[in-house]
Amino acid sequence: MWQIVFFTLSCDLVLAAAYNNFRKSMDSIGKKQYQVQHGSCSYTFLLPEMDNCRSSSSPYVSNAVQRDAPLEYDDSVQRLQVLENIMENNTQWLMKLENYIQDNMKKEMVEIQQNAVQNQTAVMIEIGTNLLNQTAEQTRKLTDVEAQVLNQTTRLELQLLEHSLSTNKLEKQILDQTSEINKLQDKNSFLEKKVLAMEDKHIIQLQSIKEEKDQLQVLVSKQNSIIEELEKKIVTATVNNSVLQKQQHDLMETVNNLLTMMSTSNSAKDPTVAKEEQVSFRDCAEVFKSGHTTNGIYTLTFPNSTEEIKAYCDMEAGGGGWTIIQRREDGSVDFQRTWKEYKVGFGNPSGEYWLGNEFVSQLTNQQRYVLKIHLKDWEGNEAYSLYEHFYLSSEELNYRIHLKGLTGTAGKISSISQPGNDFSTKDADNDKCICKCSQMLTGGWWFDACGPSNLNGMYYPQRQNTNKFNGIKWYYWKGSGYSLKATTMMIRPADF
Numbered sequence: 001m002w003q004i005v006f007f008t009l010s011c012d013l014v015l016a017a018a019y020n021n022f023r024k025s026m027d028s029i030g031k032k033q034y035q036v037q038h039g040s041c042s043y044t045f046l047l048p049e050m051d052n053c054r055s056s057s058s059p060y061v062s063n064a065v066q067r068d069a070p071l072e073y074d075d076s077v078q079r080l081q082v083l084e085n086i087m088e089n090n091t092q093w094l095m096k097l098e099n100y101i102q103d104n105m106k107k108e109m110v111e112i113q114q115n116a117v118q119n120q121t122a123v124m125i126e127i128g129t130n131l132l133n134q135t136a137e138q139t140r141k142l143t144d145v146e147a148q149v150l151n152q153t154t155r156l157e158l159q160l161l162e163h164s165l166s167t168n169k170l171e172k173q174i175l176d177q178t179s180e181i182n183k184l185q186d187k188n189s190f191l192e193k194k195v196l197a198m199e200d201k202h203i204i205q206l207q208s209i210k211e212e213k214d215q216l217q218v219l220v221s222k223q224n225s226i227i228e229e230l231e232k233k234i235v236t237a238t239v240n241n242s243v244l245q246k247q248q249h250d251l252m253e254t255v256n257n258l259l260t261m262m263s264t265s266n267s268a269k270d271p272t273v274a275k276e277e278q279v280s281f282r283d284c285a286e287v288f289k290s291g292h293t294t295n296g297i298y299t300l301t302f303p304n305s306t307e308e309i310k311a312y313c314d315m316e317a318g319g320g321g322w323t324i325i326q327r328r329e330d331g332s333v334d335f336q337r338t339w340k341e342y343k344v345g346f347g348n349p350s351g352e353y354w355l356g357n358e359f360v361s362q363l364t365n366q367q368r369y370v371l372k373i374h375l376k377d378w379e380g381n382e383a384y385s386l387y388e389h390f391y392l393s394s395e396e397l398n399y400r401i402h403l404k405g406l407t408g409t410a411g412k413i414s415s416i417s418q419p420g421n422d423f424s425t426k427d428a429d430n431d432k433c434i435c436k437c438s439q440m441l442t443g444g445w446w447f448d449a450c451g452p453s454n455l456n457g458m459y460y461p462q463r464q465n466t467n468k469f470n471g472i473k474w475y476y477w478k479g480s481g482y483s484l485k486a487t488t489m490m491i492r493p494a495d496f
Helices: 002-025 070-269 284-289 339-344 357-364 437-441
Strands: 032-038 041-047 296-301 308-314 322-328 369-376 382-392 401-408 486-493
Touching: 284 296, 284 308, 284 322, 284 486, 339 357, 357 382, 357 486
Parallel strands: none
Antiparallel strands: 032 041, 296 308, 308 322, 322 486, 369 382, 369 486, 382 401
16 A cells, blocks of 8 residues: 555656656746646646747747748747657657556556455455355265255155055955955845845745644644643553562562572582582682682672672683673663662673672772773774772762772773762762763763763764763773773782
8 A cells, every 4th residue: 555655656756847847948938738647647738829939029920921031930940849859858758757657557556466366365265265164064064964864765765665565465455355345245145135035935934834833733732632641651651660670570589599499400410510509609709719610690698798699700801700890781771770779789690780889898898809890892992901909988988989000901091080989870969070970971980070981871882982971981091982882890809
């Protein structure tokens, strides 16, 4: 700034000096002022006027073009030449001055412009640096935002992909369900037609049934009177049947006595037949030891009593001496009996029979007995279970069974539940189930809670013996629904 002021002052001083020199040279000449503007500098020129070129005391004529006054004209020409020379000199000087001023001004202006440019460049660099920093910060923020946007966009794309997949699955499911619904609608319409047809048939059938019902009511009213008469006859026949049963029992005793008498007479006639000794036998083991080694029916006596009972003795199986206490083989005897019948025994010793709980209880409490249970199925297979110690409690303890030491081929686990269970019949429920096992499964047995065995159940013939839960079963050999073909329960002293 100070350089510019100094340069302006120097320009003014130079121009003032030039003007003074020019004014001294133009004092005797009429003056006319001219001003020239060049940049920041102004130039003033004083030129002589034409009126001042002639003097009032001049002896020459005022008309300069008159040819009659050559002296004055030559003087004026000289003065004009002088002035022209002076003007030319001044003009040259002014041109040099102008050139000088222009050269100095160019340098100063270049420097000023360079300084201004440098200052502006520094400011612009600083501003540019700030802008770059701000731009870098904004770029970083934009990069973070872009990364977040990309992550969010990726998540949204994945979610959209999952939604599209699920949508496709749902569309497929909807299509499948739609097709199934259409099929069901077709089936429904078909079924509706069938139902309508069946309703028509049912209406016709109901009408015919009503007619038949009316006819049956008439028949039932007629048959009721007939049934009442039959019931009266059945009551009479039942009374007669009890009489016949008593007569049959007496007849059986008579036949047994006759057979005994005949065997006695035959043994007396035949010396090869062993004579029957008039002694009492407690069990078949004593019969075997006395020399009777043939299978058959023998008379046994109750321990410490003279009361006799007929029993079948197996003198061949396992060394003989077995007293048969139960046998099932053809279903000829009904085992759904009362407590009293199971106590004294029933059936035929030569076929199916039950020896009697009272006799077995008294016998097995005298000494240690073993129990062998022999089983047969309908496919020709046989198995057995052997208990090393067997006895029954007294009637006061409901003939509770006690077993120990199981061996055999009819299962590794006893099908008679242990510890001992009480005996139950259809009229004496001593089991551990509220369902009355004897009535539900039929027969008398040591049921526990209906248990895994019942050898006194209903007898079913072949091809009807499966899925029968009230049949003759031994669970751990054939399962609970298989009814066996034949069973035998036999006892013998453990020291035989």
